[in-house]
Each structure stands twice: as C-alpha cells, then as structure tokens.
Amino acid sequence: MVYVDDLVLTDNDFAEIDSMKNLLNKKFKIKIWGDLKYFLGMEMAHSSKGIHLCQCKYALDILKDFGFLEGKPISTPMDYTCASKLSRESGIALEDQTQCRQLVGRLLYLTNTSQFIDCPIDVHLQATHRVLRYLKGCPSVGLFFLAENELKLS
Structure with missing residues (x-):
C-alpha cells in the first residue's frame, strides 16, 4: 500500500520483504519503522494467530466529537422498521x-457507505445518531485474518 510518502510492504516471504526494503533504501534513503501498528486510521494488532484490523480510535473520536461518548449503546446500527422510510422527502429539512454532513462524511470514511448527503433531513440525522450509538457498543470491532488461513477474496 502506498499513501503519499508512506509505503506498507506485505508478503509471506520475509527475505523478499528485506530485499525490497534494501532496494528502496539504496534508491530513496527510507526510514524503516518496523511492524505496522497504525496506517491511515486503521489499527493493526499482530499475534501468532493472525492480524486484527480495526478503527477503534477513529470510531471513539467520532463519538467524542459528536457528543455520544457517554451515550447508551444499542445492538444494531439501523432501525429496520424505519429503514424503508428513509428518503429525500421523509422528514423535515434541517x-x-x-x-449531519460532517457526521455522514466521517461515517463514510469509517464504513464507505452513504445516501442522501446532498439533502440531509431530520430523519437522516437521527439515523446517523443511531449508528453512533451502535459504535458506542463495539468501537473495536474489526477484521481478523488468521495466520494459518489462505485468504480468498469473495
């Protein structure tokens, strides 16, 4: 992965990684920081069992910034009885x-999903607040990749 001037190398072959680091260092004089722990808001925890990826700090920052850090958590991110009622005309203009736009933008980065951002109304803001209450109950939920498992994207 590459972002501006940061580079992440991954491979099962440690000799290949070392070879690539040496090649890059000869060409660009790079700094090697060791095992990846944090990159672009994503936290990585390594163990012999695998790698856990999450955005706990980012999720907690969102909760803090929007006043939901002390909020009561809920078990689902969406009220499915109201989900079909979300539309551009289903509420009162803010x-x-x-x-609402700032919160949806932050949630976009966290989840890579969005609708209705061009004309947010009160029910859209209520829906985003529900997502915050859900995050309150599980800020460190993420992905776990087993070390002894062949990763297959589907």
Whole structure:
C-alpha cells in the first residue's frame, strides 16, 4: 500500500520483504519503522494467530466529537422498521445541515457507505445518531485474518 510518502510492504516471504526494503533504501534513503501498528486510521494488532484490523480510535473520536461518548449503546446500527422510510422527502429539512454532513462524511470514511448527503433531513440525522450509538457498543470491532488461513477474496 502506498499513501503519499508512506509505503506498507506485505508478503509471506520475509527475505523478499528485506530485499525490497534494501532496494528502496539504496534508491530513496527510507526510514524503516518496523511492524505496522497504525496506517491511515486503521489499527493493526499482530499475534501468532493472525492480524486484527480495526478503527477503534477513529470510531471513539467520532463519538467524542459528536457528543455520544457517554451515550447508551444499542445492538444494531439501523432501525429496520424505519429503514424503508428513509428518503429525500421523509422528514423535515434541517436548518443547519453542517453537523449531519460532517457526521455522514466521517461515517463514510469509517464504513464507505452513504445516501442522501446532498439533502440531509431530520430523519437522516437521527439515523446517523443511531449508528453512533451502535459504535458506542463495539468501537473495536474489526477484521481478523488468521495466520494459518489462505485468504480468498469473495
């Protein structure tokens, strides 16, 4: 992975990684920071069993910034009885759309999903607040990749 001037090398062959690091160092004089722990808001925890990826700090920052850190957690991110009612016309226009847009933008980065951001209304803001309450109950949920498992993308 490459982001601006940061590079992450991954491979099962440690000799190949060392070879690539040496090649890059000769060409660019790089700094080697060791095992990856944090990259672009993603936290990595390594063990002999595998790697756990999550965005706990980012999720907690969102909760703090929007005043939900002390909020009561809930077990689902969406009220499925209301999900079909979310539309552009299903609520009251917000006087100030800034908070809803900022929150949806932050959740976009966290989850890579969004709808209705161009015209947020009160029920959209309520839906995002529900997601925050869900995050309160599980900020460190992430992905675990087993070390002894062949990764197959599907």
